[in-house]
Amino acid sequence: MSNRSNRQTPGSLGPWQYFQNILYYLNCAIATLVIGIVGLPLVALRGRRAANSVATFWIGYMLWAARVHLGVTCEVRGTPPTQDCIIAAKHQCFLDILVIAHAVPRRAFIMKKEVMRVPVMGWYAYKVGCIPIDRARGRDALRAISDQVQQRRETPEGLGQLIIYPEGTRSRPGEKLPYKHGVGTLRAATALPVVPVAVNAGLFWPRKGWGVRPGRAIVEFLPPVDSTMPTRQFMAHLQDEIETNSDRLMAEAGFPAQTN
Incomplete structure (x- = not known):
């Protein structure tokens, strides 16, 4: 069951802020097209390393534009991992995707297969190592992902x-969604370390991306989870770590403390 606060982020947008929201998305659309097309021959020649370089530049531009147009700055806490691992993160909005991806050198996502078919963006997602998931296949999809993960590790x-969102979707600030078993299954199959990530970005950037408010969004990389834990204990610990620390970051930004 979900636990939602009835309190909303205070304040409302004025006409100038709405105008800046429009400018931001126009800027992003044009920049994505230009950067994506300019980077195509480089990636075609040099593969994944070049794709990651183009992605790093694109993400950095998106974050810069968010600061200029929307007044949203981002802070990264903790130690972003550089080794092969699974990153299990709280997911509130598009902004936390950008910040986490920009903080690590070789980002890859498990994403819906439909996204991989989007022109330009889907091609880059494939090139940086993102793994498509067919949710309709259930456990068969997890086995296929585990096989692809093992193959990538041998390259x-x-x-x-590998960035995963255990809730499976974006959640509102204060909303508690049940964690899906996929991250636990993948951890057990691959023995990869799991790094939890807490966020408060949803306080400033709504789930649907419209009506962004100025503020300082925080993404915090937490210590890796004990690799010897049984899967059930691991999932309970992972959820507690992510939710407790996300609540702490939201409270730091003035959001009311959550009660179960």
């Missing part, structure tokens, strides 16, 4: 930092 570039 010269390695797997990288």
Whole structure:
């Protein structure tokens, strides 16, 4: 069951802020097209390393534009991993995707297969090592993902930092969604370390991306979870770590403390 606060982020947007929201998305659309097209021959020649370089530049531009147009700055706490691992993160909005991906050198996502079919963006997602998931296949999909993870680990570039959202979707600030078993299953199958990540970005950037408010969004990389834990204990510990620390970051930004 979900636990939602009835309190909303205080304040409302004025006409100028709405105008800046529009400018931001126009800027992003044009920049994505230009950067994506300019980077195509480089990636075609040099593969995943070049794709990651283009992605790093694109993400950095998106974050810069968010600061300029929307007044949203971002702070990264903790130690972003550089080794092959699974990153299990709280997911509130598009902004936390950008910040986490920008903080690690070889980011890759498990994403819906439909996204991989999007022109330009889907091609880059494939090139940086993102893994498509067909949710309709259930456990068969997890087995296929585990196989792909193992194959990527055996390549010269390695797997990288595989980013997973255990809730399976974006959640509102204060909302508690049940964690899906996929991250636990993948951990058990691959023996990869799991790094939890807490966020408070949803206080400033709504789930649907419209009506962004100025503020300082925080993404915090937490210590890796004990690799010897049984899967059930691991899932309970992972959820507690992510939710407790996300609540702490939201409270730090003025959001009311959550009660169960």
